[in-house]
Amino acid sequence: MNKSLLKKITSNQLFIPLLALFLLAIINLIVDPSFFKVTLGTNNEGNPVLSGYLITILDYGSELAILAIGMTLVTSASGGQDISVGATIAITGSAMLRVLCGSNTRPEQLAAPIIVAFLVACIVGMLCGAFNGALVSIFKIQPMIATLILFTAGRSIAAWINNNELPIVPDPKFKYFGGFIPGIPIPTTVFIVIICVIVTALILKFTNLGLYTQSVGINEKSSRLNGINPTMIKMLAFIFLGLCVAVASLIKVSRLATINYSVIAKDIEMDAILAVALGGNSLSGGKFNIWASVLGAYIIQFLTTTLYKFNVQSDALAAYKAVVVILLVVFSAPKVRESLSRLKTKKALKAVNKGETK
Amino acid sequence: MKKAIALTMASVVALSLAGCSSKETTKATTAAATTAAPTTTQAETTEASKETEATKTESSGLIKVGIINNDPNESGYRTANDADLKAMFTKENGYDASFAYSLKNDEQIQAAQTFIQNEVDYLLLSAADTAGWDTVLQDAQAAGVKVILFDRTIDADPSLYEASIVSDMKKEGQTAVDWLASQNLTEYNVIHIQGVMGSAAQQGRSGALDTKANAESNWTIVKQQTAEWNAEKAQQIVQSVIDSGASFNVIYAENDDMAKGAVAALDAAGISHGVGKDVIVMGFDCNKWALEELLAKNWNYDGQCNPFQASYIDSIIKDLEAGKAPAEKTIIMEEKGFDASTITQDDVNKYGIG
Numbered sequence: 001m002n003k004s005l006l007k008k009i010t011s012n013q014l015f016i017p018l019l020a021l022f023l024l025a026i027i028n029l030i031v032d033p034s035f036f037k038v039t040l041g042t043n044n045e046g047n048p049v050l051s052g053y054l055i056t057i058l059d060y061g062s063e064l065a066i067l068a069i070g071m072t073l074v075t076s077a078s079g080g081q082d083i084s085v086g087a088t089i090a091i092t093g094s095a096m097l098r099v100l101c102g103s104n105t106r107p108e109q110l111a112a113p114i115i116v117a118f119l120v121a122c123i124v125g126m127l128c129g130a131f132n133g134a135l136v137s138i139f140k141i142q143p144m145i146a147t148l149i150l151f152t153a154g155r156s157i158a159a160w161i162n163n164n165e166l167p168i169v170p171d172p173k174f175k176y177f178g179g180f181i182p183g184i185p186i187p188t189t190v191f192i193v194i195i196c197v198i199v200t201a202l203i204l205k206f207t208n209l210g211l212y213t214q215s216v217g218i219n220e221k222s223s224r225l226n227g228i229n230p231t232m233i234k235m236l237a238f239i240f241l242g243l244c245v246a247v248a249s250l251i252k253v254s255r256l257a258t259i260n261y262s263v264i265a266k267d268i269e270m271d272a273i274l275a276v277a278l279g280g281n282s283l284s285g286g287k288f289n290i291w292a293s294v295l296g297a298y299i300i301q302f303l304t305t306t307l308y309k310f311n312v313q314s315d316a317l318a319a320y321k322a323v324v325v326i327l328l329v330v331f332s333a334p335k336v337r338e339s340l341s342r343l344k345t346k347k348a349l350k351a352v353n354k355g356e357t358k
Numbered sequence: 359m360k361k362a363i364a365l366t367m368a369s370v371v372a373l374s375l376a377g378c379s380s381k382e383t384t385k386a387t388t389a390a391a392t393t394a395a396p397t398t399t400q401a402e403t404t405e406a407s408k409e410t411e412a413t414k415t416e417s418s419g420l421i422k423v424g425i426i427n428n429d430p431n432e433s434g435y436r437t438a439n440d441a442d443l444k445a446m447f448t449k450e451n452g453y454d455a456s457f458a459y460s461l462k463n464d465e466q467i468q469a470a471q472t473f474i475q476n477e478v479d480y481l482l483l484s485a486a487d488t489a490g491w492d493t494v495l496q497d498a499q500a501a502g503v504k505v506i507l508f509d510r511t512i513d514a515d516p517s518l519y520e521a522s523i524v525s526d527m528k529k530e531g532q533t534a535v536d537w538l539a540s541q542n543l544t545e546y547n548v549i550h551i552q553g554v555m556g557s558a559a560q561q562g563r564s565g566a567l568d569t570k571a572n573a574e575s576n577w578t579i580v581k582q583q584t585a586e587w588n589a590e591k592a593q594q595i596v597q598s599v600i601d602s603g604a605s606f607n608v609i610y611a612e613n614d615d616m617a618k619g620a621v622a623a624l625d626a627a628g629i630s631h632g633v634g635k636d637v638i639v640m641g642f643d644c645n646k647w648a649l650e651e652l653l654a655k656n657w658n659y660d661g662q663c664n665p666f667q668a669s670y671i672d673s674i675i676k677d678l679e680a681g682k683a684p685a686e687k688t689i690i691m692e693e694k695g696f697d698a699s700t701i702t703q704d705d706v707n708k709y710g711i712g
Binding site: 041042043044045049051052053056060106165166168179258263264265266304305308309313315 | 434555581583584585586587588589590591593594595597598600601602603615618619622624625626627628629630647712
């Protein structure tokens with residue numbers, strides 16, 4: 001009875017991410033309990049804000065969490081990953097600034113309302129997604145190769161949109177999205193993530209998109225025979241990721257009210273893929289759990305923040321993440337799982353034998 | 359048997375797919391490259407041919423110079439550098455100048471050969487790469503073309519060029535640290551945000567601060583981290599220090615972008631910064647927007663990385679024309695450090711880049 005309960009827990013998809021989160025929390029609690037301290041202060045505009053490591057994790061993990069939602073769907077439907085999300089953030093962010101600032105890089109006033117700029121960015125993001133999706137679903141190119149195109153060209157395109165100039169947004173309201181809304185001490189990014197999660201949950205609940213995506217990912221042929229259009233489903237997944245990218249770029253650009261084409265959201269695609277893997281989702285497509293991926297995104301940020309706290313050089317962060325990847329890959333490999341379970345049965349057998357000889 | 363056939367078929371299909379996809383990639387990237395950067399080679403050849411025609415018809419009162427530079431779109435620094443050269447080497451100033459731009463060494467070498475064939479008097483060079491210049495510079499010497507290096511040095515025998523005009527990153531760091539020391543704080547608790555580790559700018563700008571912090575007992579480096587010239591990383595690093603509760607009163611960021619990221623973290627945490635405030639903010643490169651922050655007294659100091667080499671080159675050419683060799687082969691430019699309490703709007707207009 002107890003054993004079956006344990007097995008149920010360990011075989012749950014959320015087990016690995018939750019275990020990782022628990023371990024990180026324990027390490028931090030032992031080394032320095034003040035890690036979990038959250039204080040209420042005021043920022044330089046005189047508004048109340050919460051601060052502390054936990055708030056930092058929730059705040060800076062937001063972009064990754066949003067990207068992880070889209071990346072999970074793409075992974076599930078296509079059995080591959082989109083490595084162009086960082087470059088696409090540069091494109092959508094650049095388009096957003098272009099609309100906000102017009103042709104003047106240092107405007108006194110906004111050339112267009114923020115909502116218009118955001119909608120334009122969404123359209124641009126979805127177009128980029130559709131481009132990737134078309135290559136993958138219609139031309140049947142491997143997702144990683146197809147998205148390599150925007151990965152290489154994206155940042156040049158972003159620079160070209162603004163004639164290689166760096167516009168600076170004058171309106172303080174634009175900073176709310178990556179900062180704080182006056183009077184609300186919780187980072188705005190947290191609300192943006194919650195909205196994204198709710199919208200996604202509603203879509204998955206009231207449409208068959210989730211089911212169809214999984215079935216296409218598991219077996220494309222039989223899904224087609226069952227009347228599902230795999231091309232359409234894959235396209236939708238990539239377009240949805242494009243939308244997530246646009247939302248993430250709003251946060252990224254808003255944090256500093258400007259953009260640097262060559263470094264904005266650098267290497268974020270790898271973190272997004274890692275989030276999906278940490279969530280226990282199969283990277284070769286099929287069944288997925290979006291909430292596990294979102295959890296994975298926050299774990300990555302938890303790890304990053306912890307490492308910063310321990311004064312690990314930031315150019316060495318990638319190495320630590322690599323260790324996590326290695327552990328994940330090794331433990332989820334079928335061969336290791338098999339031998340682990342064999343080890344268990346052997347032990348059990350030995351115990352039984354010992355009991356008999358006594 | 360059937361299985362084997364199926365396998366080979368599958369692999370053929372896979373191969374052809376891979377072929378398609380790689381073609382797609384190269385096409386897209388070349389397309390992007392051509393749209394993003396103006397087709398430099400074409401522009402340069404047509405420009406060069408135009409210039410040669412012009413000089414053939416004109417009297418030889420002008421000094422002919424061929425200028426090889428990196429792509430002006432590379433950075434704000436390069437744009438300012440190119441504009442400065444263009445403003446100096448004009449007909450009014452007695453020059454007949456042709457320009458060639460490339461970020462690739464081989465294209466630059468090709469341009470140099472064209473200039474030598476066109477019999478320029480001076481070849482001005484900001485090399486994309488340090489190696490591979492010996493042969494072409496020997497050709498230049500044989501043809502009697504004098505070479506002046508600017509902004510970047512090369513690995514070649516010094517006898518092959520007349521002079522090289524460069525920035526001294528160590529001195530930039532020293533100027534900044536001296537300025538900081540002159541603020542006479544009782545205690546210095548510094549957050550040191552470094553550039554990409556190993557780059558010339560990082561080594562020069564870090565070196566001076568490291569030495570000072572080791573020598574003085576009241577200088578402490580609270581945190582030393584590389585943010586790789588990235589504003590977002592700088593923001594996270596400073597956020598981490600704030601979360602830890604450690605106290606600090608100086609932010610020494612090795613470029614303007616990272617200083618901006620650091621300031622964003624300070625703003626969110628309600629820590630005041632600037633002239634007469636809690637935290638001193640220091641940056642480098644003198645971007646226009648950064649100098650504007652100084653003018654608004656939000657930052658305290660910005661160190662220059664001087665892109666304005668044209669006047670130095672001009673005076674060397676004037677000397678050489680008069681028969682005087684430059685006193686030193688390597689000429690280090692004067693680089694200022696701007697203090698927020700003394701900076702003026704004129705400084706912003708004159709020295710701000712981008």
